[in-house]
């Protein structure tokens with residue numbers, strides 16, 4: 328994978344933004360790859376105690392959850408993956424993708440985006456539209472999970488001439504950022520540094536104590552708290568009220584038969600009476 332023509336510039340800016348935390352990461356910024364998740368899963372870098380980050384200017388086969396493609400537009404998107412090794416004694420991976428969502432939400436808030444919300448398991452929404460997505464994939468080995476690859480795609484701008492999937496409203500950082508007039512939007516390096524700066528301490532908390540200490544921060548940003556939702560799984564659809572998440576990060580759905588734990592599926596808001604035609 329050839330380095331990005333601006334790799335040197337990007338990495339210098341990242342070091343400046345991250346300060347002392349830069350030593351916790353090994354960062355490669357390439358011009359193109361199929362998918363940053365696939366590249367790290369297929370050839371995991373040797374363990375040197377750091378979190379390995381791969382950023383791509385362009386992905387030719389970016390992947391989303393449930394086998395969907397992930398569209399991105401060169402410098403109008405930030406696409407990267409971070410390979411994090413489970414330290415000995417770390418909790419089971421459940422909950423990790425919610426931790427990644429929380430880190431991303433906090434980073435966007437720190438950059439000046441108001442009203443960031445999380446849609447279980449880990450879409451980042453602003454005003455109900457998707458700003459960023461996360462795909463966490465696990466690297467098994469020797470009878471346990473060795474590492475997780477946390478892949479993140481953030482829309483920085485939406486090019487005028489693109490066809491967006493009509494089913495999901497989509498937004499971009501330049502549309503939702505609140506900053507003084509004339510202030511330039513943050514660069515890709517600044518956005519990446521903000522995310523890594525939030526991710527690192529949250530991964531430390533997760534390694535030591537799992538999801539429980541982060542649950543309430545996630546729930547404060549729950550896009551569908553107490554709202555009627557549909558959850559589409561591989562073979563069925565569940566409906567109920569979204570009652571938050573449990574200590575393992577499973578979604579809690581209040582139905583006529585009590586509260587049910589949901590481990591996988593796509594959540595959408597269920598139109599209420601009077602909505603639509």
Ligand SMILES: O=C(O)CCCC[C@@H]1SC[C@@H]2NC(=O)N[C@@H]21
Nearest residue numbers: 362389390391392460461478480
């Ligand atoms: O919302 C989703 O379905 C998840 C999208 C995840 C996209 C990112 S972009 C960087 C990394 N590489 C991939 O192929 N996918 C993730």
